[in-house]
Amino acid sequence: METLREFESDLTIDKKFGKLKITLYENKLVLDDGKNRVEYNLKNISNVKLNEGFGINSIVADYEGKKIEILYFTNRVKEKLAELYEILASVTSGNYLKMNKIESKKNQNVVRWLLSLISPYKFRVSMGILFSLLLVILSLIPPYLLKIFINNVLLTKGNSYLFTEIILVLIAVYSSVVVITVLQNYALNYLGQKLSNELRVRIYEHVNKLSLGFIENFQSGRILSRITTDVGNTQWFLIWGIPTLLTNLVTIIGIGVIVFFMNPFLGIFAILPIPAIIIGTTIYRRKSRLKYHKVWRRSADITSLLTDTIPSSLIVRSYANEDYENSRLRRLTEELFSSQMGVIRLNVSWWPTLGFILSLTTVIIWFVGGKEVISGTLALGTLVAFITYLSMFYQPIQNLTNVIPFMQQSFTSAERILEIIDSEPEIKESDNPKKIDLKGEITFDHVWFGYDPLAPVVKDVNLKIRQGEKVGIVGQSGSGKTTMIKLLLRFYDPLAGKILVDGYDLKDLDIKNYRSQIGIVHADPTLLYGTVAYNIAYGKQNASPEEIIAAAMMSKAHDFIINLPLAYDTHLGERGNRLSSGQKQMIAIARALIKEPKLLIMDEPTANVDSITEGEIIKSLKEAMQGKTTIIISHRFSILNYVDRIIVMDNGKIVEEGKREELLQKKGKFYEIFKGDGNGTREIYKETQYS
Numbered sequence: 001m002e003t004l005r006e007f008e009s010d011l012t013i014d015k016k017f018g019k020l021k022i023t024l025y026e027n028k029l030v031l032d033d034g035k036n037r038v039e040y041n042l043k044n045i046s047n048v049k050l051n052e053g054f055g056i057n058s059i060v061a062d063y064e065g066k067k068i069e070i071l072y073f074t075n076r077v078k079e080k081l082a083e084l085y086e087i088l089a090s091v092t093s094g095n096y097l098k099m100n101k102i103e104s105k106k107n108q109n110v111v112r113w114l115l116s117l118i119s120p121y122k123f124r125v126s127m128g129i130l131f132s133l134l135l136v137i138l139s140l141i142p143p144y145l146l147k148i149f150i151n152n153v154l155l156t157k158g159n160s161y162l163f164t165e166i167i168l169v170l171i172a173v174y175s176s177v178v179v180i181t182v183l184q185n186y187a188l189n190y191l192g193q194k195l196s197n198e199l200r201v202r203i204y205e206h207v208n209k210l211s212l213g214f215i216e217n218f219q220s221g222r223i224l225s226r227i228t229t230d231v232g233n234t235q236w237f238l239i240w241g242i243p244t245l246l247t248n249l250v251t252i253i254g255i256g257v258i259v260f261f262m263n264p265f266l267g268i269f270a271i272l273p274i275p276a277i278i279i280g281t282t283i284y285r286r287k288s289r290l291k292y293h294k295v296w297r298r299s300a301d302i303t304s305l306l307t308d309t310i311p312s313s314l315i316v317r318s319y320a321n322e323d324y325e326n327s328r329l330r331r332l333t334e335e336l337f338s339s340q341m342g343v344i345r346l347n348v349s350w351w352p353t354l355g356f357i358l359s360l361t362t363v364i365i366w367f368v369g370g371k372e373v374i375s376g377t378l379a380l381g382t383l384v385a386f387i388t389y390l391s392m393f394y395q396p397i398q399n400l401t402n403v404i405p406f407m408q409q410s411f412t413s414a415e416r417i418l419e420i421i422d423s424e425p426e427i428k429e430s431d432n433p434k435k436i437d438l439k440g441e442i443t444f445d446h447v448w449f450g451y452d453p454l455a456p457v458v459k460d461v462n463l464k465i466r467q468g469e470k471v472g473i474v475g476q477s478g479s480g481k482t483t484m485i486k487l488l489l490r491f492y493d494p495l496a497g498k499i500l501v502d503g504y505d506l507k508d509l510d511i512k513n514y515r516s517q518i519g520i521v522h523a524d525p526t527l528l529y530g531t532v533a534y535n536i537a538y539g540k541q542n543a544s545p546e547e548i549i550a551a552a553m554m555s556k557a558h559d560f561i562i563n564l565p566l567a568y569d570t571h572l573g574e575r576g577n578r579l580s581s582g583q584k585q586m587i588a589i590a591r592a593l594i595k596e597p598k599l600l601i602m603d604e605p606t607a608n609v610d611s612i613t614e615g616e617i618i619k620s621l622k623e624a625m626q627g628k629t630t631i632i633i634s635h636r637f638s639i640l641n642y643v644d645r646i647i648v649m650d651n652g653k654i655v656e657e658g659k660r661e662e663l664l665q666k667k668g669k670f671y672e673i674f675k676g677d678g679n680g681t682r683e684i685y686k687e688t689q690y691s
């Protein structure tokens, strides 16, 4: 089982000073202080808490229904172990349950699934295997010819007929080997590429179907590694695994039979080192796997340090942490070095040892066989052929010992891919999804929701938005505004209650059809790699240049776009990094408006835009969204004048609603939010010019 994290405490299980090793696995926590060892099943841990004392702290939890203290530590290691606490707390709450649900869903049979993958290519697979076997048989011929050549041609100094025949057969054998190798490689590699492409696309398509919750829980890194590494392993398994297994087996059996058939006495010497090879290789594999795993983890650490800090070098430099990061990298590379040396030490000792054992066997055969040749009981050609066969004999045994565990690993990879493909989207479309012409009437009916079912963040929300109404949502950070939007877009389903759109339960609608009619501007809009035009047109496939420009004019993006070096054809770089935050927001608004949505949802759309531009954007929104429903989350007081009604959220609930001035006079939550910034109350007197 893979170790997730390791920690160390300075207090043992029975609260004495000493070392306690703490290892976190995917489903259990193991504590070991050398004397005692305790194991906790993560599934049974809940309600994890950190108890902070003056000198001694502890992590406590409910375990199998009882309250227990899991471990103790002094302030010296508090920072590290607080991290363990956080991991434990999140892993044992809803997130873990969700992941577990996904992981336990291995209901398809892996073997059957693998076979179903190659079944369209039955013919090619059988040809690949057939060619591989032919190659084995062909490779067994030349040493035998050598025997005849020495015994019956060279030593008898005659038989010119046999002489030419052997030469011709040899030419025929080697030519066929070339042709068949080409065919075999072509067939199998063709298959390999086809299959891994197919797998990659299938995973990607499936991930696109899965809910956002899955991606947030699963971490995109893990999904990525499945699309790359695991696909590679599975492909290898399907394409090369079976032929490798077969050819090596056939080679071993073939040579074994021939060798015993040629000379049973020498044959016994030949099989002597086999146990040593198998046992040695097995031990080597076990050791090297651990060591290689260590190297792999260390280099993964380095990669994540680099991918984390290079794109964020702005932060690193701002906090003058270059030296800290440099020394961190240096430390990691030193760890990598020492783990690599571990591998090297193992390799430099094992391979020569194995080589020595095999050479020794050959020496024995030379010795025993040589004596027989001298005494005349064995023909010279037979001995030479024998030694040639032996040189081909041990490699496949090593291959097999190496390949079988690797096949297991590939099998695990296949299982991991299947795990994703098998996991069902949490958001399921109904059997008969309705496609509607969206009008824009929305009802939240006693809606409850929480990312962790035990901690709701939207609590019993009732809200009715009329068609064409403009609604503003305000509330403190974390009050659940964005979550409401995610529910309305059906990225998540409510735990209780219902969301109705135009009178239909959201769950009955065709999701893609529904979302395609909504214009969305997310908070912190993400732009994609491409030009300005590409990014705006992302809202509507095949948009004409006129439509793109019209949308950009509405969002006031046009004004700055024409000043860009290549105007609409300017490349924006990764995630639109070449633009200012406000400019990104304007492009995102254009992207939402270009599809002429019936329902426009904007999450802090102008948070980074200056107030003059904001005023202009709102003016054109007013025109564009005439008679259409608009929902705007905003903390900008001026924007709230544009809406017909303001909803005030607090801690997952709607606590107030009404017009801006009414709410201000009420001196409730809304007043509390806006009085502080001085901005709101000031602005109400110098009323904005675009109202």
Ligand SMILES: Nc1ncnc2c1ncn2[C@@H]1O[C@H](COP(=O)(O)OP(=O)(O)OP(=O)(O)O)[C@@H](O)[C@H]1O
Pocket: 216, 451, 452, 457, 475, 476, 477, 478, 479, 480, 481, 482, 483, 484, 523
């Ligand atoms: N993907 C998530 N997984 C778990 N918890 C989440 C997730 N997204 C948000 N939350 C939590 O849900 C609560 C509501 O978050 P939400 O994003 O809806 O707040 P918000 O009102 O939009 O805040 P802000 O004004 O800062 O954008 C917060 O406590 C937040 O920590």
Ligand SMILES: [Mg+2]
Pocket: 481, 482, 483, 523, 603
């Ligand atoms: Mg938000």
